[in-house]
Amino acid sequence: MPSESRRWNTRESASGLPARTAAMKESLERTRDSLLILLVHPPTTKACEPPAGIARLAGALRSHGVRFRVWDANLGGLVDLLERIPPDGDRRTRRAVKNRTLFLERLRSPAGYQSLDRYKQAVGGLDHLLKTAALPFGVRLGLANFEHTRRLPVRSADLLDAAETPRDNPYYSHFSRKLRQILEEDSPSVAGFSLSYLSQALCTFAMMGFLRREAPGIRIALGGSLLTSWVKGPHWKNPFGGLVDHCIPGPGEDRLLRLAGIDPEPGRIYAPDYSFAGPADYLSPFPVIPYSASSGCYWKRCAFCPEQAEGNPYRPIPSDRVLQDLGLLTRAGQTALVHFLDNAMRPSLLEKLMRRPPGVPWYGFARVTSALTDQSYCRDLKRAGCVLLKLGIESGDQEVLDRENKGIRLEDASGALRTLHEAGIGTYVYLLFGTPAESYPSALRTLDFTVRHGNEIDFLNLSIFNLPVGNADSSLSTAPHYEGDLSLYTGYEHAGGWDRKRVRQFLDREFRRHPGIAQILRREPPVFTSNHAPFFVRDRDLPNPAGR
Secondary structure, eight states: OOGGGGGGSOOBOTTSSBHHHHHTGGGGGOOTTTOEEEEEEOSOSOTTSOOHHHHHHHHHHHHTTOEEEEEEHHHHHHHHHHHTOOSOSSHHHHHHHHHHHHHHHHHTSGGGGSOHHHHHHHHHHHHHHHHHHHGGGTEEEOSSOEEESSOOTTOHHHHHHHHHOGGGSTTHHHHHHHHHHHHHHHOOSEEEEEOOSHHHHHHHHHHHHHHHHHOTTSEEEEESHHHHHHHTSTTOOOSOTTTOSEEOOSOOHHHHHHHTTOOOOTTOOOOOOOTTOOTTTSSSSSOEEEEOSEESOSSOOSTTOHHHHHTOOOEEOOHHHHHHHHHHHHTTSOOOEEEEOOSSOOHHHHHHHHHSOOSSOEEEEEOOOGGGGOHHHHHHHHHTTEEEEEEEEEOSOHHHHHHTTOOOOHHHHHHHHHHHHHHTOEEEEEEEEOOTTOOHHHHHHHHHHHHHTTTTOOEEEEEEOOEETTOOOTTSEEEOOSOSTTOSEEEEEOTTSOOHHHHHHHIIIIITTSHHHHHHHTTSOTTTGGGTGGGGSTTOOOOOGGGO
């Protein structure tokens, strides 16, 4: 890290705030009418729906009359970068440049999802253009990823280096121009950045570094689920004190209101505000609204669960309030699909949705329960608008499920897949390999289970186990494996020798190559995966609002 970048690590004042922030304390007293808070959703994430976390913050600010502005820098930066790629290069690049407008229109139109091959062509073409545009910056960029060849998003020194050299970022042309425009038009006094994914981290810090130079008087707040995981990690020592004025882990509504000089009402729930989002701008065939009916997980008993490691409480929003929010969000007729973001939709909410359907299709993550084996129950879910359920079955070996305390019975999983299929509800099944309880024979049992239900599984997600760095199980032999002081995971030695290398070999050479599984994997929407999966479910019932 260049020595110059160490100026971000300023000492703290006696009040606990960075010295620069303490000197600016008077600015905290600005009146509500003159205050403007800028909320930023940085690149790079899947630009297929508006950001839900910022919508919650916007709802809280609007309810108190606080002036604010939301900027989806991810969507804007992606489109801007695509439009600036010159029509030269190799044959594939020239062809993609020629068709980039067509490809964008295809992802925004229902007709673009009638053929999976045409859809894949559009996604592949746009992904290739972003990759080409970012190569000179030493970045592997795509529609859903951002990987620097030298800097790691889990190394604080690299993040501070990104803040020192924002011009090194492929999105610099867009965000520098847009931030200067916002500074001129609105003169915000607080800029809040939502950091939820590793693919956003380097861009977030580049933008904050640029803003710190352009407008040193602005207070910078950093929140989001990734920041929350960092702060709640066992080794957290804030390395960003000279750059970030306020690190805000967890729900940020109350902290943001306090920055605006407002005493929040304890426990108040704010409806999300998506007025900043143009529903036709995102890369989906229909307007999609993401919604969280809870935070945390109601089960929260799985071994090695990140929710446990971070100590995140389960906070459900009352079901009646969920339906009230959905009514407001869908009343204007601009929402065609609701995406529930919950770690798992609680059974009581599913039953409430069946009794009082929201009036638009929806999908989300649900735990496998015996209720999903009931035909009438699943038919009621379908009538209530459910088009797809994401199911974390994890393993096809009952002993593995029991040892990992998943609370799943394989006979229920089998029955649920069959009954959901018969009801016309799509299934997106998540499998997890390489857990401490798994071995090669048990992985083979997962293969057999998947093949047996191949006709009832619409989509598959295959992942390799990561051990949370805050895991309390002392029986595992851990060792540094993921480089970086901000890594959320650590390496460990599998007692049976079922290490990551062997797991990858099994997945590549046996699991994915099985004909019954290969046909499922071929149905996967590339890049957008589960976000676009509902648009490829058979018997889908998605309307076409506003002429889309």
